[in-house]
Structure formats: structure tokens, C-alpha cells
Amino acid sequence: MKLFIDTCNWKLILILKDQEKVIDSLIMHDTKKVSDIALSTITMLLSKNNLKIKDIKEFYLTNGPGSYTGVRVGLTIVKTLKTLNNQIKVYLINSLAFQASNDKAISILDARGNKYYIGVYEKQNALIKETVVNLEELEEIKNTYKSFIIKQDNESLDYIETFNLLENKFTLVNEIEKILPLYIKNFI
Structure with a gap:
């Protein structure tokens, strides 16, 4: 089972996929408090589909750039899960x-x-x-x-279609220390 998570840009996007079929998805707009709702929303989506977090073997994430807190939320959740179970696979792509x-x-x-x-x-x-x-x-x-x-600004972006199209373009990250946010700093 695969779970795509995007918390980077004031939205919470979750796509649940089994092999090549999207099972369920959730897109919440204007989630300025994504840190307050991300974990409970993931749990709710999994529960709705009779799954538990241990059933997810592959996590796909955007790692920024975006809102400073938003970028960290999805990465922190998955980094914690990988710390508990190093067998899960983590794939990243920038926003x-x-x-x-x-x-x-x-x-x-x-x-x-x-x-x-x-x-x-x-x-x-x-x-x-x-x-x-x-x-x-x-x-x-x-x-x-x-x-x-x-x-x-992700206007008219079809997240499911894009995830399906780019799934093989995400980069596998095996080491927990390399599951990093993409922060772009520029002093202009």
C-alpha cells in the first residue's frame, strides 16, 4: 500500500494507492493549521479504508519549497514512522x-x-x-x-493524475538523515 502526502503549500493532500489503483484521496484547502490535523486526518483516511499505518509500505512526499511549517509536517510524520520501521520506503519530489x-x-x-x-x-x-x-x-x-x-500555486492541478504520472520520478531515500526539507533561502 502507498500513501502520497503533500503538506507544503497550505493544503493537505493525501492519496492512498494499492499497486496501480487509487483507493481513496483527500484534498483539504487552506490548512494553515496543517500541523494540528495532518496525523488525525491520515488516521481517519486509513480507518475509512480498513487500514492501519502499518499497512503502508511506501510513502511519497513533496519536501518543499512551501510554507515553513507545512514542509516539515509531512516529512516529520514519515521520518518518525521510518525511525520506528526502517523497512518502509520513502520517496521524495520537490513541490x-x-x-x-x-x-x-x-x-x-x-x-x-x-x-x-x-x-x-x-x-x-x-x-x-x-x-x-x-x-x-x-x-x-x-x-x-x-x-x-x-x-x-497549484491552480487546476489534478493531484491524482499528477501523482500517477510522476510516481516513478520520485527519488527513493533510504537513510532517515536524508529525508530533508527543501528550503530555499535567498536574501533579495
């Missing part, structure tokens, strides 16, 4: 790459304060590594990559 999907895309997430997390991808290959830019720099990037789709 910008996930949003870009397999498209030729400029992936943008609001970093607050008139700053933006961005990555430019072509079929999951990063042409511009994930960074933080101001509005002027963002416009320059858009002008440079005019033929690319703009994907911003």
Missing part, C-alpha cells in the same frame, strides 16, 4: 517539480512578500534550479521561456 508534472513549464509558488519560488522544467529536467525570485526576475524568466506553460 515545484510536482506542479510542473511532465510538461514544459515554469513552476511558480508564492513565497510571500512579493517573492516567488520558481523552477523551470522540461519533462522533469530542471532547466533553472529551484530558487526564489522577485517579480522583476520572474517576468524576465517568463520572457526567456515564452513557449513554456505557466503553472502557479
